[in-house]
Each structure stands twice: as structure tokens, then as C-alpha cells.
Amino acid sequence: MAQKLVIVESPAKSKTIEKYLGDGYKVLSSKGHIRDLATSGKFGFGVDIENGFTPTYEPIKGKKKDITALKKEVKNSDKVYLATDPDREGEAISWHLKDALDIDDKDYERIVFNEITKDAVINSFKNARKIDELMVRSQETRRILDRIIGFRLSKLMQSKTGGKSAGRVQSVALKLIVDREKEINEFKPEEYWTIKAIFDNFEANLFGYKDNKKLEIKNEIETKEILNKLSNSYKIENVDKKNKNKSSKPPFITSTMQQEAATKLGFTSKRTMNIAQKLYEGISLGDETVGLITYMRTDSIRLSNDFITPTLKYIEVNYGKDYVGSVKVSKKKENVQDAHEAIRPTSILREPDKIKNYLTDDEYKLYKMIYFRALASLMKEAKTLTTTVILDNNDYKFKGTGTVTVFDGYLKVYSDYEKNEDNVIPDFSSYKTNVLITNKLEPKQHFTEPPARYSESSLIKEMESLGIGRPSTYATTISTIVDRGYVNIKDKKFIPTEIGIETTEKLQEFFKNLINVKYTAKMEEDLDNIATGSIIWNKLLDEFYKEFEPMVKDAFENMEKKEPEKTGEVCPECGGELVIRKGKYGEFTACSNYPTCKYIKKEEKEKKEIVEVCDCIKCGNKIVERKTKKGKVFYGCAGFPKCKEAYWDKPIGKKCPECNNMLVEKDGQIKCSACDYKE
Helix, strand or coil: CCEEEEEECCHHHHHHHHHHHCCCEEEEECCCCCEEECCCCHHHCCEEHHHCCEECEEECCCCHHHHHHHHHHHHCEEEEEECCCCCHHHHHHHHHHHHHCCCCHHHEEECCCCCCCHHHHHHHHHHCECCCHHHHHHHHHHHHHHHHHHHHHHHHHHHHCCCCCCCCCHHHHHHHHHHHHHHHHHCCCCEEEEEEEECCCCEEEEEEECCCEECCECCHHHHHHHHHHCCCEEEEEEEEEEEEEECCCCCECHHHHHHHHHHHHCCCHHHHHHHHHHHHHCEECCCCEECCECCCCCCCCCCCHHHHHHHHHHHHHHHCHHHECCCCCCCCCCCCCCCCCCECECCCCCCHHHCHHHCCHHHHHHHHHHHHHHHHHCECCEEEEEEEEEEEECCEEEEEEEEEEEECCCHHHHCCCCCCCCECCCCHHHCCCCEEECCCEEEEEEECCCCCCCEHHHHHHHHHHHCCCCHHHHHHHHHHHHHCCCEEEECCEEEECHHHHHHHHHHHHHHCCCCCHHHHHHHHHHHHHHHHCCCCHHHHHHHHHHHHHHHHHHHHHHCCCCCCEEEEEECCCCCCEEEEEEECCEEEEEECCCCCCCCECCCCCCCCCCCEEEECCCCCCEEEEEECCCCCEEEEECCCCCCCCEECCEEEEEECCCCCCEEEEECCEEEECCCCCEC
16 A cells, blocks of 8 residues: 655654654655755856856755655655645755655645644645745745855955855844944943932932923032032922833744843753754653644744634633733734744643653743743733822922832733832822921932943844844854854853954955845845745846856955964974964964975874763773864764764763663753653
């Protein structure tokens, strides 16, 4: 009997979905992208510029075996369902699978689901369709555009500066950081003073003079003049009470989840997205494996009725009718795809504390925040009473303000993430006199502060507001500028390095019309328009390239090359100066008279310290800390190659009670390196 084949991106996802579908279905994983642009042709773009920017694709290194295996399964199947992620990148992966696996139009369907639950997966088959070619073209154009800009500008930076790379989005993000640093360096602080009157049970700040005219105190002399005019008597001039409503925030989208995880949980955007991916793909909860959250790459705050209806009922049952709120209406912003709904739990009944034992500490923290953000978004607003009192002292006006919560509303569940402390002020209506007495005055000197450096959270917020890049790419963009050495991180803030500033300045000197916020945001808009069919993809590329390539040629000819750094040493072969150069494998010291003199200084190799972790449970040798060629730490047996035991997570030298494989430690939790066992 011929089978029905379902192809997803992730192996973890394939296991979960296969359990849902049962007999007759086989679910396999492409393990992400299977093909990418080749590095052949002009400038290694893998794109035929002269013939309508036709791309040439080749299997990603190590994926030929996967493609061959999938082809075999396709031949043994009477129907293929392409179930890659529900976004443009997922659509493009489905197209590549169809093309690379030689699948006929009549033999496949494209299915999408926003959450990995049994109902969502099964229902997706009822709405099967064909691949959206325009969406694929939009993603393909983005990839070609990034390849052209990345290859040309990176080569330029490597030949002319100490920079390693440049790109359409990363260089604009770096420019934001560099521009902010310039603002800070050019900032001149200005002095100002405040005066506070302190009473027994509240405080009031000086804010105006006569007719509530705003008062600015610039120095100590002005402060003393005012203090000399003040008495110890304050007349209650006005008391105003206002009821205010405080609404909950909408459920998370990708960018707000990354921002909130950074500020509240201390997670980097990369860490947040990795954890969210696991929560989306499926977690074993003992008797079932299920995706705990909906798809985590989204820019829409929309919620489905399948979630809204049971959640409103949940609120009524658990908190009462008074806490039942209404649905947040999504105001359509520019550059918002609204392809699928907000990030939310797949079931409001999976309360964080009920499933805590099945999650790592990080997974629990992020899931809990996502859960309560979505729950709070459907609850009533909090109600507060704000009392403002205006006091007069010889025509100088003081203001005191107090706020108390009358009804906690959504804060009933969201107070861990949004503080709302009461600031009680007296009920002045009960006072027998309208005159208050105090001799306690607190004058204080201040200086204006420069704008704050970007944190990861504030940079993501800025990029989103400016329309730079896509929320799904923010984590990669930030990782790139850090990994390239363009910025350092101090106190969780980005500080541009010398090479980061130099790279930005050189790009602005020759590419200021392209590497800027306005152009990058406009390009994002144009890429969106390709998906709707209002812009032709290769026409956009042609117009861009005709403007871009002459700029690149000009930069190669006229950009001043950075002189290599001198070491102060003399070349033993020709007497020239030794300098630090950069090569394929890093920096090295060589003669400045190259190529006439080809002397290269031999560096003394540092003795590698061997870090022993534990005993190998297979052969008794030591498990030691090692590094891959790219510097990633892993743990392997010292008896290699006879014993090939190796782990990405730190082993603890104990066997799993269920399968006898090594137990490892990850994110503070002990788990098995081979099965689902967790302590």
C-alpha cells in the first residue's frame, strides 16, 4: 500500500506529527534548508545577472544524502504533503523541496499550521493548497539581494579595512549603534535643580510660578533665591481626583517577545528564539507530545477564535465575570504581514505550573511569560484613582500625586511582569484646614543625561519601529555584528569598537544612499509588494543593481586602504618593518615589504590546557573539553579514535537509569544525552 508522505523542517516536529497522523502516513524532516544559491558565476553570486537574475541552486553541504533519501520516499508515496513553516521562508523551503525532489504538481499539496497540536495538524489537510509562487519569489529576491550586497561589500571591507563583513540589514543596525555613540560623545550636560517639599505622609515637587507657569531652575544661585522666598506654610489650592483605566498589552509578536525576554528574563534574542522553537515544535508531557505555543515568527497581534472563546470562559470560571475583557483590535501598520496570529499558548488549560516538571528552567520562564501575556490580553483593564493636589507657597506652585488601584483587572495575573505599586496620598477633603505646614525642603542638583546606549531590547524596538529587517532576523543580525567584533557588550549595552566605527564611516562615505534607514525600510516594503504581485521581482533587482554596482566599483578604486598595524619589530631577512596582517586563518605577523620579501614570523604555539570533565562510561578514559574548528565547545573521550563518545552538553559521568547512556547538564538541568529522561 502506497503511503502518504509529509515533509516538515525539523526532526523534533516530525516525531510529534507522525504520532498525530497514525497509519498510512510517514513524516520526515528536511532538517531545514536543503539548497542555497551556488557560489559560481559573476562575483560568486550564483545568479545570472545578464539573464534576468536567474538563480542557480545547489545542495547545501552535507544535504545530498538527505535529498537522495527523500527522493526515494517520494517515489514510494502516492501523495506528498509539504508542511514547512507557515511563513515566506517556509514557503521557499517547500518550493525547493518540490523542485529538488522532482515532485509533479498533481502529486503534492502544501499544508500549513500555526501550532503543533493534533486538531491543528489534522485540520490543515482540509485546507491544502499549492505553493504560493509570489511568496517564494519575495523570499528568493531577498536572498539574492542579500547575497549581492553581502558578497560585494564584505569583499570591499576585507580589502580596504579591518572589517570582516557588511550587509543590507546588519550594516544599518551597526550604524544605529555608531550614531548613538556619537550622540553620547558630543553630548554636553546641562545643570538643573529641583525643590521638593516633604510632608508627614506625602511629597510635593515645585513645578511652576504664579498662573502655573512652568519653572526651570538652572543653577544653585536661582535655587537659593527661591528658597529664601518660601515660607513653611502651603495653601491647598486645588485637589483633583480622576479615575483612569490601564489596559493590558496585546499578546506577543516576535519582536515584543524578544524585548520582554531581554528585560524581564535576561535572555539574548538568539536564546529566546531557540527556546521558543522548542516550545513550538513539541514537548513531551508524559502521555502526549505537543507544541506548547503557536508559531513564534509573527508580526500580528491577532488571536484565533479557537483560543479566544475558551480563554474568556477560563477567565470567568477562575477569576469571575468582572475580569472578562475584550479582544485587542489589531491596527494594521505598514510593513506588517499579518500572515498568522500572535504568539500564544496552544491551550489555556496548560497552566505553566502544571507542566513545569516537563520543562527546563528557561523553557518554563519563557512559556510562563507567553502564557500570562496572552491571558492578560483578554482580561479587563485595571482601574486606578489618581489624586493630584496643587499647593501654593508665595505664588510658587507645588504638585503632589498619588495613585491607588481600585480594581486590579489583568494585573491579577500579570503583576510579575508589570509592577503597579500604589502611591497613597491623603484624602484632603477630611482636613479641617486648607493650610499645610512643613520646614522640610529638599533642593537637589541634577545634570541632563546623554541618550542611553542601545541594549538588545531597545535596538530591536528601534529596528522594528523603523521597519529595518524582519523580526525573525533580528537575533541573527545582532549575533553577526557581535561575532564580527563590530561591537562590545558592557552592562548589557552595545559599544561600537574601533573597527565597527571605521566600517560604518567607510560605508557612509561611499554608500550613504543605500546603507541607511530610509532605503532599507523602503526595500522591505518593496519585498512585501513582490509577494502581493504589485512589483516584479527581477525588475526590482535590476534597478537596484544598476545603482549599486557603480558605487562598489568606485569604492574599490577610491576607498583609502587601511595601513597594517606595525609591531615595532624589524624583519630579520630584509630589515623592513614587521606588520600584523589578516589571513584566512586569522592574524599573523609578516614583513611590510611583501611581495618583495615574503618573511612570516613563526608564532609560538600556546600549550593547550586539557580540561578533564568526568570518566567515560563506555571505556573508562577521561571525557575532556574540546573545541571545533569554529571554536564551539564540546566534550569528547580522550581515547578517541578508539572511543568516539562525544557530547555537546556537559556530561556528569553518570548513566541514565532508563537507557544507560550518559547524563548531561544543560541550563541547570540534568537530562539524558540519548532519551527523554530528565531529573
